[in-house]
Amino acid sequence: MTSGYYILNTDGGMVSSGRRADDDPPGEAAIAVVLKKTKKGRKTEAVVETFGRRIGPRMNDEAEYEALLEGLRTAIKHEATHVRAFMDSEFIVEQVNNGVTPKEKDLVPLYREARKLIKKFAPDMGFRLSWIPRQRNAEADTLVREALGQTKPKKPTKKALAKKKARKRKSSRAVKAYKANKERILAGETYRSRKAPDWKRKSKPK
Secondary structure, three states: OOOOEEEEEEEEEEOOOOOOOOOOOOEEEEEEEEEEEEOOOOOOEEEEEEEEEEEEEEOHHHHHHHHHHHHHHHHHHOOOOOEEEEEOOHHHHHHHHHOOOOOOHHHHHHHHHHHHHHOOOOOOOOEEEEEOOHHHHHHHHHHHHHHOOOOOOOOOOHHHHHHHHHHHHHHHHHHHHHHHOHHHHHOOEEEOOOOOOOEEEOOOOO
16 A cells, blocks of 8 residues: 555535425435545645536435445545545534434435445544535535536636736737738748847858
8 A cells, every 4th residue: 555545525415495394305416526645744635536426316415425425435446545534414424433323214225335335444544534614625515516507607806807818918919010020020030029129030051
């Protein structure tokens, strides 16, 4: 095994119009996985694999569990032995870490599968699962929203717009300069600079 460990962020969510009752039907859901690797002695993290996709109608907790399962499978696929996993569902983190079987029947097989997959990592603290607030799980959360079509295109910043205008002006000046001196350029002459606008014919190789 190479030194270092993998960092796994997962998230799951469903489309919701607001407050829901217990007997409301599941909504269209999506999951996201962000797997990165860090090397010993380095602060930077290399992206190994990221994705987000729809999984059909699910309740929110089901989507969170399925995201965790897909993240575990992805880490196993990349032969990870030490993984630090993070998700923003405190409910699921507590169940998995404390070995508490869910009361909801639909979650029981997902819980059992998660506990089974975790055993595939190194026995001595090879896997850790921690809760983090949503804002610290932003990358996975964004992938879920994108999969569900809930994200809006970002507006360009003033700095980005200024850079774009500057590139446009520079390009426009270059085109004008070429058109104004096209005959000289094609004749093999070279324009020195704007400060010294004299022309010098290129010397032919002997």
